[in-house]
Amino acid sequence: MNNNYRPALFWFAVLNAVATFLLIGLGGLVTSHEAGMSVPDWPTTYGYNMFLFPVDKWIGGIFYEHSHRLLASLVGLQTTILAVWLWLKDARKWLHWLGIAAFLLVIAQGVLGGLRVRWQLDWLGVPHGAVAQTFLVLTAAIALFTSRWWHQSAASRLVPVPRGLRSHILWVTILIFLQLLIAATMRHQHAGLAITDFPLAYGKLWPDTSPTAIAHYNATRPPGTIGNPITAFQVELQMAHRLVAYVIFLGVAAAAMLARKKLGGGDALAKLALAWLGLLTMQILLGAATIWYNKAADVTTLHVMVGASALLTGALWYLVASRRTTATLPT
Amino acid sequence: MKKSLLLLSSVVCAWQLACAGDLTGVITLKGTPPAEASFASKMQDDPNCVAIYAGKYPTTHFYVAGANGELADVVVYLKGVPSASTGASAAPATMDQKGALYTPQILAVQTGQKLIVKNSDTFIHNVHAMPAANPESNQVQMNGGPDLTYTFDKPEMFLKFKCDVHPWMFAWVSVFDHPYFAVSGADGKFTIKNVPPGKYTLEANHRKLGIQTAEVEVKADGAAQNFTFEVK
Numbered sequence: 001m002n003n004n005y006r007p008a009l010f011w012f013a014v015l016n017a018v019a020t021f022l023l024i025g026l027g028g029l030v031t032s033h034e035a036g037m038s039v040p041d042w043p044t045t046y047g048y049n050m051f052l053f054p055v056d057k058w059i060g061g062i063f064y065e066h067s068h069r070l071l072a073s074l075v076g077l078q079t080t081i082l083a084v085w086l087w088l089k090d091a092r093k094w095l096h097w098l099g100i101a102a103f104l105l106v107i108a109q110g111v112l113g114g115l116r117v118r119w120q121l122d123w124l125g126v127p128h129g130a131v132a133q134t135f136l137v138l139t140a141a142i143a144l145f146t147s148r149w150w151h152q153s154a155a156s157r158l159v160p161v162p163r164g165l166r167s168h169i170l171w172v173t174i175l176i177f178l179q180l181l182i183a184a185t186m187r188h189q190h191a192g193l194a195i196t197d198f199p200l201a202y203g204k205l206w207p208d209t210s211p212t213a214i215a216h217y218n219a220t221r222p223p224g225t226i227g228n229p230i231t232a233f234q235v236e237l238q239m240a241h242r243l244v245a246y247v248i249f250l251g252v253a254a255a256a257m258l259a260r261k262k263l264g265g266g267d268a269l270a271k272l273a274l275a276w277l278g279l280l281t282m283q284i285l286l287g288a289a290t291i292w293y294n295k296a297a298d299v300t301t302l303h304v305m306v307g308a309s310a311l312l313t314g315a316l317w318y319l320v321a322s323r324r325t326t327a328t329l330p331t
Numbered sequence: 332m333k334k335s336l337l338l339l340s341s342v343v344c345a346w347q348l349a350c351a352g353d354l355t356g357v358i359t360l361k362g363t364p365p366a367e368a369s370f371a372s373k374m375q376d377d378p379n380c381v382a383i384y385a386g387k388y389p390t391t392h393f394y395v396a397g398a399n400g401e402l403a404d405v406v407v408y409l410k411g412v413p414s415a416s417t418g419a420s421a422a423p424a425t426m427d428q429k430g431a432l433y434t435p436q437i438l439a440v441q442t443g444q445k446l447i448v449k450n451s452d453t454f455i456h457n458v459h460a461m462p463a464a465n466p467e468s469n470q471v472q473m474n475g476g477p478d479l480t481y482t483f484d485k486p487e488m489f490l491k492f493k494c495d496v497h498p499w500m501f502a503w504v505s506v507f508d509h510p511y512f513a514v515s516g517a518d519g520k521f522t523i524k525n526v527p528p529g530k531y532t533l534e535a536n537h538r539k540l541g542i543q544t545a546e547v548e549v550k551a552d553g554a555a556q557n558f559t560f561e562v563k
Contacts, residue, residue, distance in 0.1 A: 038495035040457050040469040047471065057455055060377055060496040120467045222368075 035061030352553030401519030
């Protein structure tokens, strides 16, 4: 057995990854409730030190945005502790630098969020969302690298994973990340639903995006719709999101079939690929529900979190598969 | 020579002002507008709104029409007139936040004219101005805190104000670089004061119903022009 495994360090890394996942959910709620600008100042909150902001003032959109900032501060603190802990106690120099990278990334993420508010640059919400997903994968990867399995795998006889299958998983995971970028861009248009029906789009397989049609869509939006008028770009962006979703689903389905065929149904990675397919199925249903329930905040946020889970699953699958295949890795 | 020119221009201005008339009219709505949407589903999660409204929540006010079709909240203005803002010396316009709603919801100001935003509620708002042509701003406004003051340098129609704490709160401010505009009241009536005699293009702009245009000739005793918007 590898004696470098430190259970406390591992479980702290897991805690940090879980907290990061919850933070993404809370960030999703901020955007779903259009509360991103509800606290105009940063790093203070309505003039208060953010850690001393009275609870009775956590009203409306402030509740989501302020909670998001508090949890972000906790994740920042945890990440700092983790980086120091890795540096002092883990023998692997590459993991020291990964801890530093996580520290720098969480600082950058905090600054991105703060500047979005201070400079009223709404578009910064898109890179803020993208960095969030990247950071989630990084924290989960650190947890994996500090796990007992990872430490023990160097000395174990593991079933390698064929290169073609690993590449397939990698490309599908990258496509999921691109899909998350499309989704982040959609969510920061603040125009409500660009297309109000599913699986068709304004009653067609591909919607009319002529100026006349767009004017008609805007004129016939449901009563009480509050948000920017929709544009042809937004309609086309949502169609791109739908198409990429279908491609991802087919890619994950193929991955699950390939994994079962190449590794056997009892293999852990084959089971994980099947679970991944289950996640994607849920994600498509949540996407449909987001439209059917007129972008209800809880449904939309769940869609965000399952999307993050899908990215994470692909990334961890690839890392485990690579570990199983590579004969030796730096320890 | 300079004194003579100054005197002459003063006389011309005074004469124009003396000859200037009011441009009045009534705006009506034909047809039945779409139903307004209730804010209940959003407000009932907010304890302050629950306390204020006691179950009788307000709705959107996209189409404010009287019993006989008198249409309010239409911005009426002369189009294509030279820039001649008197905003710097104009009385400030006022917008309030009451019952977690902006009041009034539609108003108009000149470039350089002060717009004072008050918070008459007993809770926090943020006042988020989202112009297309002017700089964006987002400010804290505590209950009992000082009024916020805005001025806009560039003309634009329906500049949006929102509150991100209470996402149903919106107001739209139109900014003109001249003083010849008005917003129709609850009786559908509007008055644009002191319009110098001449021929003009008059536009009536409703945020949801669109734009109506008319050519008018204003004489020394003013002019009248009505508009009718129809729901299609």
